[in-house]
Amino acid sequence: MKIEKIKSGEGILLFKLGTILTIERINDNQLQRYKSKIIDFDEDTIFIDYPVEPNSKRILYVMNNEQLKVSFVEEESEQAYQFNTMVIGKRKKAIPLLVLPRPKQEDIVRIQRREFVRINYAIDVAVHPLYNEFAPFNTITNDISAGGASIFVPKNIPIRQHQEILCWFVLPRRSGEYSYLKCTCEVIRSVDYNETRKIYSLKYLNNSQKQEQILLQFCYDAQVALRKKRNI
Numbered sequence: 001m002k003i004e005k006i007k008s009g010e011g012i013l014l015f016k017l018g019t020i021l022t023i024e025r026i027n028d029n030q031l032q033r034y035k036s037k038i039i040d041f042d043e044d045t046i047f048i049d050y051p052v053e054p055n056s057k058r059i060l061y062v063m064n065n066e067q068l069k070v071s072f073v074e075e076e077s078e079q080a081y082q083f084n085t086m087v088i089g090k091r092k093k094a095i096p097l098l099v100l101p102r103p104k105q106e107d108i109v110r111i112q113r114r115e116f117v118r119i120n121y122a123i124d125v126a127v128h129p130l131y132n133e134f135a136p137f138n139t140i141t142n143d144i145s146a147g148g149a150s151i152f153v154p155k156n157i158p159i160r161q162h163q164e165i166l167c168w169f170v171l172p173r174r175s176g177e178y179s180y181l182k183c184t185c186e187v188i189r190s191v192d193y194n195e196t197r198k199i200y201s202l203k204y205l206n207n208s209q210k211q212e213q214i215l216l217q218f219c220y221d222a223q224v225a226l227r228k229k230r231n232i
Contacts, residue, residue, distance in 0.1 A: 017040065165187065186202065
């Protein structure tokens with residue numbers, strides 16, 4: 001999944017009555033997706049019907065201030081977008097509705113599917129061999145995505161192309177806590193970085209859906225934070 005900043009003025013055109021939304025609880029360990037749609041909106045708020053799980057038809061009941069991730073496809077352009085939000089109220093019209101704040105343009109990102117955005121972000125990584133080929137060591141990432149990462153490796157570590165290694169990634173979260181992901185990775189390629197280190201590109205192998213969602217959320221949060229930092 002590739003994430004891009006939307007152009008100035010695009011946000012005005014994004015929301016339409018009846019737009020189908022995919023809703024996820026940000027802190028939901030089950031990572032279930034629910035369907036909803038836009039019933040009404042104004043300059044400050046969006047009103048949606050209660051999200052429903054498509055298979056079980058189970059309704060998602062949420063509390064005020066609960067955090068959600070919303071994605072949708074704009075009908076005319078067939079372009080996918082995503083933003084994080086929270087429930088700020090409930091309202092009864094013909095049907096019960098959830099009230100969400102209308103996101104700021106800089107908080108909406110364009111998603112290009114089939115690709116994963118790479119974030120230039122240094123996080124701690126513990127690298128271990130699968131078959132005692134080298135001594136375990138700690139390093140940092142050069143970049144990271146939901147599909148793979150690149151890490152700095154001392155030149156004296158005997159790691160070869162297509163070798164499988166075990167990596168523990170330490171992902172900082174907005175709450176101040178950390179997510180610890182244990183991933184088996186395949187070494188795709190390496191390039192010289194300086195006289196003492198190389199950069200190794202890695203591909204995750206057999207990641208679970210939960211791990212992928214954690215990585216996607218981390219990359220999304222990092223992308224938004226970096227964008228806001230540039231705009232300060």
